[in-house]
Amino acid sequence: xxLSQSIEDYLKSIYEIESKHENVTTSSLSEKLNVAxxxxxxxxxxxxxKKLVTHKKYQGVKLTNSGLKVALExxxxxxxxxxxxxxALGVPWDQVHEEAEKWEHVLSEDLEDRIDEYLGHPTSDPHxxxxxxxNGNMIERDSxxxxxxxxxxxxxxxxxxxxxxxxxxxxxxxxxxxxTEVKIISIEPFQGPITLVVKGEEYSIGREAAKYISVxxxxx
Amino acid sequence: xxLSQSIEDYLKSIYEIESKHENVTTSSLSEKLNVAxxxxxxxxxxxxxKKLVTHKKYQGVKLTNSGLKVALExxxxxxxxxxxxxxALGVPWDQVHEEAEKWEHVLSEDLEDRIDEYLGHPTSDPHxxxxxxxNGNMIERDSxxxxxxxxxxxxxxxxxxxxxxxxxxxxxxxxxxxxTEVKIISIEPFQGPITLVVKGEEYSIGREAAKYISVxxxxx
DNA sequence: ATATATTTTTAGCCGTGTCTAAATATTTTA
DNA sequence: TAAAATATTTAGACACGGCTAAAAATATAT
Numbered sequence: 234x235x236l237s238q239s240i241e242d243y244l245k246s247i248y249e250i251e252s253k254h255e256n257v258t259t260s261s262l263s264e265k266l267n268v269a270x271x272x273x274x275x276x277x278x279x280x281x282x283k284k285l286v287t288h289k290k291y292q293g294v295k296l297t298n299s300g301l302k303v304a305l306e307x308x309x310x311x312x313x314x315x316x317x318x319x320x321a322l323g324v325p326w327d328q329v330h331e332e333a334e335k336w337e338h339v340l341s342e343d344l345e346d347r348i349d350e351y352l353g354h355p356t357s358d359p360h361x362x363x364x365x366x367x368n369g370n371m372i373e374r375d376s377x378x379x380x381x382x383x384x385x386x387x388x389x390x391x392x393x394x395x396x397x398x399x400x401x402x403x404x405x406x407x408x409x410x411x412x413t414e415v416k417i418i419s420i421e422p423f424q425g426p427i428t429l430v431v432k433g434e435e436y437s438i439g440r441e442a443a444k445y446i447s448v449x450x451x452x453x
Numbered sequence: 454x455x456l457s458q459s460i461e462d463y464l465k466s467i468y469e470i471e472s473k474h475e476n477v478t479t480s481s482l483s484e485k486l487n488v489a490x491x492x493x494x495x496x497x498x499x500x501x502x503k504k505l506v507t508h509k510k511y512q513g514v515k516l517t518n519s520g521l522k523v524a525l526e527x528x529x530x531x532x533x534x535x536x537x538x539x540x541a542l543g544v545p546w547d548q549v550h551e552e553a554e555k556w557e558h559v560l561s562e563d564l565e566d567r568i569d570e571y572l573g574h575p576t577s578d579p580h581x582x583x584x585x586x587x588n589g590n591m592i593e594r595d596s597x598x599x600x601x602x603x604x605x606x607x608x609x610x611x612x613x614x615x616x617x618x619x620x621x622x623x624x625x626x627x628x629x630x631x632x633t634e635v636k637i638i639s640i641e642p643f644q645g646p647i648t649l650v651v652k653g654e655e656y657s658i659g660r661e662a663a664k665y666i667s668v669x670x671x672x673x
Numbered sequence: 674a675t676a677t678a679t680t681t682t683t684a685g686c687c688g689t690g691t692c693t694a695a696a697t698a699t700t701t702t703a
Numbered sequence: 704t705a706a707a708a709t710a711t712t713t714a715g716a717c718a719c720g721g722c723t724a725a726a727a728a729t730a731t732a733t
Contacts (some may be wrong), residue, residue: 260679480709
């Protein structure tokens with residue numbers, strides 16, 4: 234019954250693509266997991282046989298209920314570990330992802346519970362991503378991308394992509410952390426920069442970076 | 454350059470058998486790692502090619518300097534993690550081994566350092582085993598087995614085998630932890646029980662259990 | 674609507690780490 | 704010391720999760 238690390242990684246990636254409301258194709262998985270398309274095809278076959286995904290040839294895959302359950306379990310591990318490493322051991326937020334990427338696969342249920350307890354049953358990780366509870370439930374906020382905000386608006390950072398440490402350090406220098414309020418000053422046309430104010434300081438950042446920040450409405 | 458988990462496990466086991474001053478044979482590894490003797494032979498070939506061990510056919514294997522370095526690194530991970538789990542997350546001492554067995558292979562150098570720092574550069578784990586420092590040096594005490602002690606003597610528990618959770622819980626109930634002073638009352642012949650006093654309480658334990666406890670002289 | 678480009682799958686290979694069965698070497702015992 | 708028992712190695716197989724190259728299906732463009 235225990236699943237391989239590889240299978241866990243595939244299921245997690247499928248979940249992550251699904252949650253961006255995109256079709257989970259062979260090529261999207263190939264790119265995300267850095268494996269050849271042919272390797273994805275053969276893994277999809279295996280996942281399908283194990284009833285973790287449904288698949289029709291040349292169409293994408295979809296998680297079944299049991300596949301979803303596994304994916305959420307791994308994501309819970311990942312996000313709990315990220316937060317734990319930051320809180321308990323002071324690991325900088327740009328490094329927690331890489332460490333969690335390995336630890337998530339070897340975390341026992343017992344230790345998961347202890348970490349959850351230690352952290353006081355947290356609901357989001359250092360990048361603002363929601364942490365599923367043991368039943369897979371989590372608080373999903375209705376966020377949108379930073380580049381979709383109207384100039385003049387005040388918003389709160391909901392989530393920041395955790396994959397690029399350099400980008401995270403860049404965000405960190407400006408104080409662009411989850412739950413931080415930012416005011417959008419301007420969004421220049423022709424892929425121009427976004428100018429915003431964070432804690433009284435004004436910054437201009439490029440579209441490429443801004444894409445990795447999602448925001449929610451500021452509280453009244 | 455990165456070694457597989459399997460290779461790390463073999464090197465660790467080889468080290469552990471060597472440190473009992475026993476010849477590291479195909480069958481001893483087979484038994485310790487729970488794999489078929491033939492599997493050990495083929496892995497020995499690989500370790501030998503990688504210059505991690507020396508091997509002459511039908512004789513045992515010995516760690517080379519580089520093999521030893523790897524083994525001590527993994528053992529450092531294992532023992533630091535055991536202690537960390539107990540201290541930071543309250544994992545009971547009979548469970549830390551199993552958890553460490555998995556985590557030891559995915560621990561980064563950075564996290565190793567942070568854990569070491571958190572624990573104040575500890576020199577022994579919850580079972581009394583010495584923790585090697587980053588250079589592989591550790592404090593090896595001149596211990597002997599509990600069953601070799603003369604009746605009447607007062608000794609201090611140095612180390613307790615970490616492999617059997619049930620045994621550890623049994624020891625725990627009697628307070629048989631490392632650094633605890635015990636007085637040996639009697640050792641009955643014909644594989645008879647050992648009677649000893651721990652913190653004022655008298656217990657009799659069998660030889661089979663006593664074998665897993667090693668002791669040093671009590672301080673003057 | 675057909676040709677071209679792209680995506681996906683199939684076919685076949687490889688390294689890792691395991692296994693069983695059989696052969697060979699070593700050790701023990703009679 | 705020769706026979707029997709035990710330990711080790713060899714030979715050959717298998718599951719896993721990758722790969723490349725080529726075939727097939729789908730999507731795009733002319």
